[in-house]
Amino acid sequence: MIQHPLSDWLPITRKEVVNRGWDELDVILISGDAYVDHPSFGPAVIGRIIESYGLRIGIIPQPNWRDDLHEFKKLGKPKYFFAVTAGCMDSMVNHYTANLRKRSTDAYTPGGEAGFRPDYAVTEYTQILKKLYPDVPVVIGGIEASLRRVTHYDYWSDKLVPSILESSGADLLVYGMGEAPLREIIQLLTRNVPFNQLTMVKQTAYLRPITDGLPKNKRWNDKELTSHDICLKDKRKFAANFKIIEQESNKVNANRIVQKVGNQNLIINPPFDTMTEKEMDRAFDLPYTRLPHPKYKFRGPIPAYDMIKFSINIHRGCFGGCSFCTISAHQGKFIASRSEESVLKEVQQVTEMDDFKGYLSDLGGPSANMYKLKGKVKSICDKCVAPSCIHPMVCDNLDTNHDAMTQLYKKVDAMPKIKKAFIGSGIRYDLITRSYNKKADKSLEPYMEQVLKHHVSGRLKVAPEHSSAKTLKLMRKPNFDHFIEFKKNFDRINKKHNLNQQLIPYFISSHPGCTEEEMANLAADTKDMGFQLEQVQDFTPTPMTVATVAYYTGYHPYTLEPVFTAKTPHEKKNQHRFFFWYKRENHQWIKDSLAKIDRMDLAEKLLKFPTKGKPKVVSNEILTETKPDENGPKKHHGKKKKPFKAHTKHKGNKPKESRNKPKESRNSPNAGKNVKAKKKRFR
Numbered sequence: 001m002i003q004h005p006l007s008d009w010l011p012i013t014r015k016e017v018v019n020r021g022w023d024e025l026d027v028i029l030i031s032g033d034a035y036v037d038h039p040s041f042g043p044a045v046i047g048r049i050i051e052s053y054g055l056r057i058g059i060i061p062q063p064n065w066r067d068d069l070h071e072f073k074k075l076g077k078p079k080y081f082f083a084v085t086a087g088c089m090d091s092m093v094n095h096y097t098a099n100l101r102k103r104s105t106d107a108y109t110p111g112g113e114a115g116f117r118p119d120y121a122v123t124e125y126t127q128i129l130k131k132l133y134p135d136v137p138v139v140i141g142g143i144e145a146s147l148r149r150v151t152h153y154d155y156w157s158d159k160l161v162p163s164i165l166e167s168s169g170a171d172l173l174v175y176g177m178g179e180a181p182l183r184e185i186i187q188l189l190t191r192n193v194p195f196n197q198l199t200m201v202k203q204t205a206y207l208r209p210i211t212d213g214l215p216k217n218k219r220w221n222d223k224e225l226t227s228h229d230i231c232l233k234d235k236r237k238f239a240a241n242f243k244i245i246e247q248e249s250n251k252v253n254a255n256r257i258v259q260k261v262g263n264q265n266l267i268i269n270p271p272f273d274t275m276t277e278k279e280m281d282r283a284f285d286l287p288y289t290r291l292p293h294p295k296y297k298f299r300g301p302i303p304a305y306d307m308i309k310f311s312i313n314i315h316r317g318c319f320g321g322c323s324f325c326t327i328s329a330h331q332g333k334f335i336a337s338r339s340e341e342s343v344l345k346e347v348q349q350v351t352e353m354d355d356f357k358g359y360l361s362d363l364g365g366p367s368a369n370m371y372k373l374k375g376k377v378k379s380i381c382d383k384c385v386a387p388s389c390i391h392p393m394v395c396d397n398l399d400t401n402h403d404a405m406t407q408l409y410k411k412v413d414a415m416p417k418i419k420k421a422f423i424g425s426g427i428r429y430d431l432i433t434r435s436y437n438k439k440a441d442k443s444l445e446p447y448m449e450q451v452l453k454h455h456v457s458g459r460l461k462v463a464p465e466h467s468s469a470k471t472l473k474l475m476r477k478p479n480f481d482h483f484i485e486f487k488k489n490f491d492r493i494n495k496k497h498n499l500n501q502q503l504i505p506y507f508i509s510s511h512p513g514c515t516e517e518e519m520a521n522l523a524a525d526t527k528d529m530g531f532q533l534e535q536v537q538d539f540t541p542t543p544m545t546v547a548t549v550a551y552y553t554g555y556h557p558y559t560l561e562p563v564f565t566a567k568t569p570h571e572k573k574n575q576h577r578f579f580f581w582y583k584r585e586n587h588q589w590i591k592d593s594l595a596k597i598d599r600m601d602l603a604e605k606l607l608k609f610p611t612k613g614k615p616k617v618v619s620n621e622i623l624t625e626t627k628p629d630e631n632g633p634k635k636h637h638g639k640k641k642k643p644f645k646a647h648t649k650h651k652g653n654k655p656k657e658s659r660n661k662p663k664e665s666r667n668s669p670n671a672g673k674n675v676k677a678k679k680k681r682f683r
């Protein structure tokens with residue numbers, strides 16, 4: 001058993017700081033998550049990076065924001081800055097189900113207990129720090145800050161809100177993955193550059209009075225967005241902003257974005273280049289204990305940690321560009337991969353863990369099969385503004401050779417202590433379907449065979465998301481025909497090797513563009529394929545996606561054409577209902593609804609039993625779903641719970657508790673985070 005001294009973790013108490021012989025800290029990180037010292041947990045990654053640059057860093061995980069605030073003061077005042085993150089998830093996604101009900105659990109807290117971080121955590125923490133230490137700069141980052149960096153629609157308050165820099169009062173925002181911007185910030189500060197002169201760091205954003213003008217930079221051109229005030233009055237203009245934001249976020253040579261917010265300019269500097277293999281290895285090879293801090297020993301397991309402790313992240317980023325997804329907005333469109341050596345070294349480390357029984361739960365990334373994929377000619381990618389490399393078709397310049405993955409999986413399989421290495425992350429089925437990826441080389445078939453034979457735990461989950469060509473186009477997903485093709489291939493390999501694997505497809509209802517008729521069609525299409533699905537997921541509008549902008553504004557941000565979205569609880573419920581054609585109580589309703597739109601043919605398809613043999617009952621239950629608990633958390637810091645509204649001082653962003661929006665979503669901001677803990681994304 002590996003025994004770690006307490007000093008192997010970053011300090012989280014005054015005593016641990018003193019034991020290191022430190023009388024002050026350079027940076028103090030406030031985090032909404034418990035401290036799990038693992039490369040899949042963003043706050044630990046940030047802490048370890050800052051440590052690797054030679055700074056003295058301490059973490060205050062989940063400080064109590066409702067008492068005398070002593071936890072915010074316990075490590076004193078840092079020399080350089082406070083860093084603030086809500087944790088691995090946006091705090092609102094963490095706290096509320098898609099139908100805006102309070103969750104009773106929190107996967108990032110010991111014992112899975114809810115109530116250990118505030119709503120809008122970045123804003124709440126920063127406001128507290130600014131009150132306690134007005135002269136100390138605050139740098140915000142992580143998924144919540146990153147995806148709220150510019151005017152955005154906040155689903156939980158049903159409002160258009162300005163950059164989180166404005167509501168929080170933070171001095172600087174780091175968007176995307178923090179390694180490179182933090183390195184530069186630290187280099188400048190340690191060279192005694194005053195904090196307010198940090199205006200040229202890539203991948204950061206800040207506010208400046210309009211009267212101060214824009215800091216001059218010869219390398220960057222500026223792109224001005226429609227101001228926040230005009231966006232409040234003109235939804236179409238807000239929609240148009242999004243196209244610029246998405247393109248500039250994913251460009252190699254991006255412009256600096258500027259937006260007026262009241263009497264200030266929001267200035268968003270262009271992103272850093274995609275991390276190289278060396279940089280990725282360095283980030284993953286930092287001296288993580290891979291364990292929660294020992295202080296949590298008696299507070300119960302941390303569910304998110306339990307889910308990923310035997311999993312390995314092999315790359316970051318996603319070039320899929322799905323319109324409901326936030327991965328590329330946070331991690332980037334270009335893939336940053338680790339070297340095979342670095343991955344194998346980490347697998348070896350995992351196999352040496354005390355409770356490892358030989359089963360690796362995941363060898364993946366945001367989309368499992370994008371490891372090492374990139375453009376053939378870099379100079380073409382350098383000029384590209386396409387939001388997706390695989391929609392509406394696979395780009396000719398994209399090298400989709402899957403051999404690196406097949407080889408890596410085989411090498412992991414060959415390790416003596418590995419019984420099975422599962423691919424738990426979602427596989428992009430379209431990339432390995434020849435009807436869609438027409439020009440692909442011969443690496444697809446061996447990859448698919450390797451995955452189905454050795455890396456699936458009985459159920460392969462993929463996400464066609466819909467069957468309607470119109471809705472799929474809006475989702476930036478391929479036509480349903482390709483899923484049918486994939487299924488044929490899946491069935492063939494299954495039969496050939498006598499595998500008995502099950503295919504679990506995932507679908508979204510009420511996505512912008514989707515009508516009731518299309519949902520009825522989807523239900524009929526899947527019934528026809530032999531599926532009897534138990535769950536369809538309801539679209540949740542999370543910040544910084546094409547679909548969220550379409551949901552709020554009613555316009556597609558690229559075409560500015562009107563887009564219908566089912567929004568009322570009644571409309572949303574109806575979209576769901578067709579899926580449950582096999583429930584007797586829905587039969588009359590299905591007949592009546594489809595008669596009204598003259599589609600009795602569909603009613604007949606849905607209600608005639610059986611069609612092609614008996615439909616298979618397929619449970620596609622979403623693992624994140626938690627039972628709504630309108631009474632809120634059971635306790636917090638040993639005190640009697642307060643009603644939800646009292647938990648936050650955040651103004652104007654109260655969730656509408658009465659809105660009834662079904663089910664937790666896969667299209668949530670946590671998709672962009674390192675931790676794939678609550679539920680893997682399936683693409």
Ligand code: SF4
Pocket residue numbers: 319374375376380381382384385386388389390395396397398399
């Ligand atoms: S050129 Fe093709 S491969 Fe390169 S970024 Fe653009 S779409 Fe992707």
